[in-house]
Amino acid sequence: MKIFVKLIHLLIPVLLVWNLVACEMVVPPPPSPPQPCTDRETALDFGFYAYFEPVSYSADDNPAVPDFNTHLGYEADLLSALEAMEYTGLSFARSGIAAWDRIWLLSAQPQFDMVGGGITILDSRTYNASSERVVAFTSGHIAFRQSLLVRVADADRLASHDLLTSDVRVGVLAGTTGEARLLQLTGLADDAGMLRAGTRIDTPQGSVVSDGSADYAVTAAGASPALKGRMHLYPPRDDMPQVVYLGDDLGEEVNIAEALRLGQVDAVARGEIGNRDAVHALGPDFTVTGLDSEVEFGGFTLPVENASLIACINEKIDWLTDNRNIGYAEWRADPGVFRQRADQWNAQWPKEEWHCFSFVDNRYCWQ
Incomplete structure (x- = not known):
C-alpha cells in the first residue's frame, strides 16, 4: 500500500505537467484575497478640512451649499483609491469641515469615524483637553516642510528664518505647524512652545506679556488659555x-x-506645498524661501480604540504610496497615480474560477 501511495504521489506531478502542455493552465495555487478592513455595510463618515488647496478642499467654499461636501485634491484622490481597492471593504461618506481648530480630535466624536485635511502627525494632537489619548494617526502619506511665502523683491532679505527681524510681519494661522515651527525657528518659543519672556501678545481681552512659563505656550496642538484669540505677537x-x-x-x-x-x-x-501653490495662483512676483530642514508627515485620525481598522488602513495606504515613495510630487505630475496603484493591487487576486485539490502535503490548482 505504501508503494502504491508513493507511486501516485510521483505520478500526480507528471500528470499535471502533461496537463500544462495539453491545457496550458496548470499554475501554482493563487493567493488568497485579504480580509476586509471592516464588515460594516455603511460607509465610514469622513470629515475633511475644506480650505487646504491642493491637498484637501471643497468644490465650493460655502458651507451652506451641497458642493461643500464634494472633496477634491490629493487626499480626495488617495481616499478614492482606497475605495477602489478590492477586498478592503472601505468606502467613505465625506463631509467638509470649515474650522481648523483641533480638527484632528473630531474623529473621536460621534459625527465622524475618520478625519483628514493635511493634518501633520504629532503625538500631542492625539490627546484631548483632559490629557486623554482619544485618537490615533494612520501612516503618513504626505511629506510637509515649513517655508516662507514672500515677494520676489524681498527674497534675499527674507531668505531664511534667522534673517527675520522686528520690522518684519509674518502671517500665520493659529494652531498650525506653520505657527509652531515659526516661533521655534525664530527663537520666539522654545522646543516646548513656551514664548520667550517679554513677548507681548495682543488678544481680544487685551495685551499680555509672557513671563517665559507654560502659562504662555503655543504648540501645534493648542495654546495656553491666556493666548486664546491671539491677534498679534511682538518680539522681545x-x-x-x-x-x-x-x-x-x-x-x-x-x-x-x-x-x-x-x-x-x-x-x-506655512507648509511648502501650500506656499508653492500660492505662488502659482498669485503670479511671478512671489516666491518661496526659508525651507525648513525638518520634514513632517501628514495622516488621518481615527478613534484610538479602532486599532485593527487603523492597522488595515495603514497597510493599504502604504501600498498606495509604495511605502512613501509616491507622494505629493508624483500625484501633482499624475493625479491618477493612486488609482494606478489600486489597479495593481486588484490585479493580484484571481478573477477566474480555480479548481484545486490537495494530495498528501501538496495542493494542486488549475483553471
Whole structure:
C-alpha cells in the first residue's frame, strides 16, 4: 500500500505537467484575497478640512451649499483609491469641515469615524483637553516642510528664518505647524512652545506679556488659555519678527496668501506645498524661501480604540504610496497615480474560477 501511495504521489506531478502542455493552465495555487478592513455595510463618515488647496478642499467654499461636501485634491484622490481597492471593504461618506481648530480630535466624536485635511502627525494632537489619548494617526502619506511665502523683491532679505527681524510681519494661522515651527525657528518659543519672556501678545481681552512659563505656550496642538484669540505677537528683541494672525473660522487658507498680496504682512509662514501653490495662483512676483530642514508627515485620525481598522488602513495606504515613495510630487505630475496603484493591487487576486485539490502535503490548482 505504501508503494502504491508513493507511486501516485510521483505520478500526480507528471500528470499535471502533461496537463500544462495539453491545457496550458496548470499554475501554482493563487493567493488568497485579504480580509476586509471592516464588515460594516455603511460607509465610514469622513470629515475633511475644506480650505487646504491642493491637498484637501471643497468644490465650493460655502458651507451652506451641497458642493461643500464634494472633496477634491490629493487626499480626495488617495481616499478614492482606497475605495477602489478590492477586498478592503472601505468606502467613505465625506463631509467638509470649515474650522481648523483641533480638527484632528473630531474623529473621536460621534459625527465622524475618520478625519483628514493635511493634518501633520504629532503625538500631542492625539490627546484631548483632559490629557486623554482619544485618537490615533494612520501612516503618513504626505511629506510637509515649513517655508516662507514672500515677494520676489524681498527674497534675499527674507531668505531664511534667522534673517527675520522686528520690522518684519509674518502671517500665520493659529494652531498650525506653520505657527509652531515659526516661533521655534525664530527663537520666539522654545522646543516646548513656551514664548520667550517679554513677548507681548495682543488678544481680544487685551495685551499680555509672557513671563517665559507654560502659562504662555503655543504648540501645534493648542495654546495656553491666556493666548486664546491671539491677534498679534511682538518680539522681545530686534532679531525676531512680529507675528500676525490671519484668517477666521471660514476660508482661512483662502485668505492668508491674499494678506501678503495686499501688503498686510511681509511673509507667510506655512507648509511648502501650500506656499508653492500660492505662488502659482498669485503670479511671478512671489516666491518661496526659508525651507525648513525638518520634514513632517501628514495622516488621518481615527478613534484610538479602532486599532485593527487603523492597522488595515495603514497597510493599504502604504501600498498606495509604495511605502512613501509616491507622494505629493508624483500625484501633482499624475493625479491618477493612486488609482494606478489600486489597479495593481486588484490585479493580484484571481478573477477566474480555480479548481484545486490537495494530495498528501501538496495542493494542486488549475483553471
